[in-house]
Amino acid sequence: MSMLEVKDIEVYYGDFQAINKVSINVDKGDVVSLIGANGAGKSTLINAICGINKTRAGSVTFLGKDITKEKTSHIVSLGLTSAPEGSHCFEKMTIQDNLLMGAYLCKSSAERKQRLEEIYELFPMLREKAKQLATFLSGGQRQMLSIGRALMTQPKLLICDEISLGLAPVVIKEIYSQIEKITQKGVTLLIIDQDVSRSLFHSKYAYVMLEGKIVMEGKSSDMNIDEVNDAYFGINFSKKE
Amino acid sequence: MLQYLVQGILLGGLYAIIGIGMSLVFGIMRLTNLAHGDLMILSSYTALTFCELLGGNLILAAILTIITMIIVGFFIQGFLLNNILDKGSEPALLVTFGVSVFLANLLHKIFSADYRGLANSLSNTKVISTPAVSISAMYLFSFLVAILLITGLHLVMQYTNFGRSIRATSDNAMAASLTGVNTKKTYIYAMMLSMGVTAVSGVLIGCTYTFNASVGSSYLIIAFGVVVIGGMGSLVGTLVGGIVLGVAQLLGSYFFGSGVQMLVAYVVLLIVLATRPNGLFARGARK
Amino acid sequence: MKNTTQHLSARKFKKVGKYSALAIILILLATLPLLNNSAYLVSLVTLIMIYMALGQMWNLLGGYAGLLSLGMQAFIGIGGYSLAVLSVDYGMNIFVAVLIGGALSVLFGLAVSPALFKMTGVYFAIGTWVIAEALMIFFSNWSVVKYAKGIMIKTVYHLSGTQIYYIAVVLGIASVLIVFLIMRSKTGLSLMAMRDNPGAAEAMGVKIFSTKLKCYMIACFITGIAGGVMYINLANITPSASISTQWTIAMTFMVIIGGIGTMEGPIIGSVIYVLLTQYLYNFPGSAMIILGAIAVIAIMIMPNGIMGTIHNKTGFEILSPRRTLSPSIKDILRGSASDTNR
């Protein structure tokens, strides 16, 4: 069953077209990855889906509802959110407050506490630093906090933006191992990563973006890494070698 | 000397309340509300009007004033500022300047230039009356209200869902919206909160001093001074800022005469502005 | 080829039209008191000219240099009091007194600039304002300026309305000319660049700080002189009226309505402001209320002001700071245009 359906959307910054007729589809329970180089338009696409960037054409449907023109806060309440890259933590708030913000829409304080416990179990490091300000976290810890905060909204579909951005390989491995646990809880995932082979390995379906367009898509297991490389960089450079 | 010092500290409490409203708005939307002083005087006049209508029931009048100002805050943010904040900080700043001119002159037209005051029993009562120190109950009351307000707001900001959403929005509006916060609405709530506090400061000022339509701008400078000295957006800092200004003003009055007391306060403010533009207590500001 | 020449001749025609329009305006201004013996009109244009000078200076700071000042009234006070004290108490010639007022304004500006230029944005705005308020309190307690009760400037009583008119016209035109010349100079190039993108300007070698300071000094000087001329016209000065936020309100209003960051903005703004306040004079007490409301509405619907909006839509400018192409490249372009047409 299709959970998120993006159809032919176009996004402009002024006169500059950042996203050109992009369509993607995410099925319930899947892990889908979106691959592309810096500047390919991945984050712009995510922000358009979440209602942060305005779309000029096309439609976004989530769980059968048209959310193209909806406010971000409403989209989150429907069960779709994104974990932005780690630099978007609430710097001047404690880790615990950052996480509790994720449960903003939850009115019961008992349930907020329960959700908090779940996140702490997933990322024990966050419990250790619960009373520290987010500004003192390292890059990998920020990434975990961002994902944890997004999970606090209890999303049906979670988008993880730039999940390995600037992180050391060990940390990336740790984050991906948590990602698996998250999917086991029944959360559908759309993962953005520059790390091609890793995202292919962890996902069921993949899209490759280049210069605002989807240039390649398919089942991750069927994808040939060299072909992805070519699509990723927009050249035939594997053949050149 | 001791008299001036104590009175300065207590006056600082009153100044802190004036500053809180401005600090809230600045903290969350990085906007300096140039109409802040006039909005405060608007609440003084509102309280005066309610008081006259209710036959002198100041407490009820104060409550009605707070409600009125909260509604005013809703309109100012919802209909004016929310529509202009996207266009950059300068247009929004100038809108508040326009509102300031509009309000000051509207009040002048309605209430004339005569100085008015809110009659109350506290301002004539002395809590301490010794040869060295004599303290008016009104000053002490204002100071206690300031402490109560600051503590209350601090608790709300730190420990409630609502307070967290305000802090989160001021920290990173985009990330806040991704947790389900409607940022435009949060701005409205913040302005309503700010106006509620401003109403309190307006009533207290009306009880402590006489006022007319043109004094709003000097209270704006005080509010700004309090916020700058205490550090923009910091609640506890506001109290310190208020006390620094209050003491500077009254010691100025002690040493140089009451005519130049504000001059001393302004000079202190200028020194802080030039040397520690992020406030005395700003932890190494980012960026 | 045809298109290009037509385009060029249309341009030339426009240019001639523009210059003749400017010449007509200047002649009209010079002969107005002779043509028309209505003292009212003369006094109206006098006010417009003084306000124009104030608006130009505020715009130079707020519109180009990125220095939003709410405290230029300090210099109006310094200018006005220089005239009053020097001419009344020391018997100085009023014109010399006004010029000294300008010089004192620069000195005061220099004295506060080390502190002021540590502040940015809204801090700068409020900092200038606090300085002005502090100066006002100081003047109210200073014997040399007769405390708060002010000074009757008897030395200007003998001047006729026409004489004051010419003084004001010289001031108004000079202020426009000065801004125009600045804009056509190297400094103007850096100012426009700073207005559009300070970061990029700095990366291209523009010295932001010294350019700002230069502008501030110029604005102090002219505002001080305009203050002197204002009080030649008003003839009675007090601290609270001369160092008053009313002036800042006027300057801000003119520039916002006319178009911030354009040379024509303050000119149009000053005409609108003076006419509007004169008209609203009939509704005592309501003038500033309406002015405030107009300002708020104008910013909401037209943040670039009248000239800014027109310019964004059409590229139209009366006083153009634009650089023209050098003849050699014009020839080359014309050559290549005709090549392609053939």
Next chain:
Amino acid sequence: MNEILNVKEIGISFGSNEVLKSVNFTLYENEVLGIIGPNGAGKTVLLNILCGILSPHKGSIVFEGKSISKQKIAERCRMGFGRTFQVPRPFEKMTVLENIMVGSVFGGGLSEKLAKEKAEEIAAFIGLEDKLLWFAGKLGLLERKRLEIGRALATAPKVLLLDEVGGGLTESEVGSIIDLVKKLKTSGLSIIWIEHIIRTMLEGTDRVLLVANGTDVICGPPTEVMSSRAVREVYMGNEGA
């Protein structure tokens, strides 16, 4: 070849986030040095350090044998650093001619008259001569990128810093940017070029430097670097290598 710029052990952190740990490289006269690295590796930060917008917390920058660590932005520009911005920042309400003149007057130190002639020359060089009197705000993206290069050239740089001048352009437009950079090289400039479009790096540079995890990983001829194990590891993840 003579050294023109030597960067040693440059490091910078934002809060606790150590973006650059220790970066070392040398730029030779009349050389095009490409810098690649994953998103967030700190390439633009490095450029901002070189032109004085950010000051590094450690390390030294030696330009023509002299340390320039203390010089401010405008001073460095006058010494011979020209740069472009990733997102073009034209002076929108000024004409193309005036935009370039700002560079030649203040960065190049020319009189207005000479500056104008130089600006016209540069406009012809970057192919904007027929739009000299256009307001820069009316230009399209490619033209803005060209103007960005033109303005940097007008400051008479010895070292030109290009920040993703090819980003967001179409295939053929990228080709024309590569040609432009080649033309610049023949005029004797030394160029540092950040780009994520690998094709530009292969075709347009003499050497390529890979920056990842806050350090310089590998530096050498473009084809050698591109086919190196290090690049595959950084971009494709460990599994891909």
